[in-house]
Amino acid sequence: MIMGDGEVAERKVPTHEVTYVQLRNMVLTGGLAPGQAVTIQGLIRDLGAGMTPVREAIRRLTAEGALQLHGNRRVSVPRLTPTLLDEIAFARLTIEPKIAEMAAPRLTEATITQLARIDEAINEAMRQDDIPGYLSGNHRFHFTLYDASGAQVLTDMAQSLWLRFGPSLRVVSSRYSKSRLPDRHSDAIKAMRAGDGKALACAVEADIAQGVEYVRQALQAGEI
Secondary structure (H helix, E strand, O other), X not given: OEOHHHOEOOOOOOHHHHHHHHHHHHHHOOOOOEOOEEEHHHHHHHHOOOHHHHHHHHHHHHHOOOOEEOOOOEEEXXXXXXXXXXXXXXXXXXXXXXXXXXXXXXXXXXXXXXXXXXXXXHHHHHHOOOHHHHHHHHXXXXXXXXXXXXXXXXXXXXXXXXXXXXXXXXXXXXXXXXXXXXXXXXXXXXXXXHOOHHHHHHHHHHHHHHHXXXXXXXXXXXXX
């Protein structure tokens, strides 16, 4: 909105969008564990939001496959099965390296610097055994990169896949030492600085594959 004398007023983010992002982040960073049912009233309390924006956020996340709505006014994060993991892994390993390769020629020095700083924050979270910090930073790293690609449809698809995969990665991450958490970002940054799209795609593929393998092992052991 333009104010007097050319002043630009800050655009207010709608409440329903803020609530959606808050609930989405709870799913991504493991605030809701797979299979854990919570009441809608509990979410209203935890999010500090009204019934309408919370219901809208639940509706959107249910449509994206991130939440499951139960008849007793409860919602839960669906549990992964080996078959579903295979589908998610195939889709992620197909889509995300391609987005990274598309982003490579569009990356500016400023964006690469931003990504390096995000990776430094991830490393610090790993040193502090801050799993939510690690997970939120990991998401921010990947989607800052993907947003640079301009491939909105593919990026939206990747976001949906992360919502289905993230809660299980949270469970697995808490069981590994900080030195074993999935992180191939230094290889990705090296490829970015070299302007090597193929190498960047390979680094992203290796990063995804590592996380998928950890989750697969946990599923096989009955830990998720």
